[in-house]
Amino acid sequence: MAESRVSLSRERVLRAAVEIADGNGIGALTMRRLGEQVGAEAMSLYHHVANKEDLLDGVVEIVVREINDAVDAIDLPVTGADWKKAARQRILTAREVLLRHPWAPGVMETRTNPNPEVLRYHDALVGLLHAGGFSYDLIHHALHALGSRALGFTQELFDPGDGSATPTQAELEQLAGHFPHLAGMLREVTHDAGTTLGWCDDQTEFEFGLDVILDGLDRLRTTR
Amino acid sequence: MAESRVSLSRERVLRAAVEIADGNGIGALTMRRLGEQVGAEAMSLYHHVANKEDLLDGVVEIVVREINDAVDAIDLPVTGADWKKAARQRILTAREVLLRHPWAPGVMETRTNPNPEVLRYHDALVGLLHAGGFSYDLIHHALHALGSRALGFTQELFDPGDGSATPTQAELEQLAGHFPHLAGMLREVTHDAGTTLGWCDDQTEFEFGLDVILDGLDRLRTTR
DNA sequence: ACCTGAACACCGTTCAAGT
């Protein structure tokens, strides 16, 4: 749906790009398709965006601004031990926003330029950890340890079944021939989970990994 | 350098693709350029590879096979508490291999098909953890908590300076206006590190994050 | 069975020309 009345602007171009990615996936985000979306020729976009790389930088900026807005709204004063609850809440809120833009993590990982909204997000997180009693040195390590988890996502490269899809007995036996340990794990874990719900819930696993790291950091906080 | 004597095979095509990516970056890996590398037309490649996606799957397979070979060579019997040392060694060995193929992590994250070599890697890791006293249920969570770290890499999306590049005083002051906490952290961390060496070493940070997770898992191992 | 040349349908991007 082209909105041709309003004149173009960087902001309007970027928002249209996010709409396309949300609706049709990141693969649908081409300069020609984006021109169509804003009711202009593809070439007109270059007056508001340097090139496609710049477009993708801007698109990430829009999404992380949405995260920052959501996270700012829930903020509480932090002192001492409650740092963990506050950090956890921020990160899970970031994750909620990203679930509305499932293509965004993939794009974020291709960016190399520092993004002001990403900096803003981490700046607040550093402030929170410092108020919570962390040394700057430990905070620096903590940011690396969290990595993309700080912003609410992890890129899974090992997807043993789709979570919802419980493997059949036949599939398990075929797997067991080549990968006995994996098959053993799957047999037990899928059995415990029952068959109605998926045996592998992304949200649960994200929170598990996050808590392992946050607990570990909390322990280091009090010992160094 | 085209080697036109030997006839084409999937293996030879994939190895040539890895060579191109190693030498000129993943951006240089096009079907036409790959054809050139093996001394054939681009279209001949389609007899050995279904399409570019399949090519990339195969390229990842080659790299992870290299990891598996390196990891198999160093393996030790594992019982009880020494699981951590063994897992750590495997993962850091995987990382060493990936440092020779810096483009590989980015490609791995775009793959959606299960890769037999990735399965083999995780199968051995599951076996190691199980021998170390982990329940299959905890192992399943552990794999998710580790994510790509299990294979020796993390995708950093927050690169506050290049590690080697210590920010200047002027840069710090400009940053402080918008991001006071980040600037405070940088000021202290870069000062402590001195100016000769980089203040932010990828290997050190990788090991820090890895140890936080492994230590956390070890604690859970003994309590559930 | 394996390889090829020409062609097709897409990209991002340039450039000179319009208003």
Next chain:
DNA sequence: ACCTGAACACCGTTCAAGT
């Protein structure tokens, strides 16, 4: 200043034709 149409240099991929 902003926008456009035509064109360029690339992609991955198809297809009919060669051996």
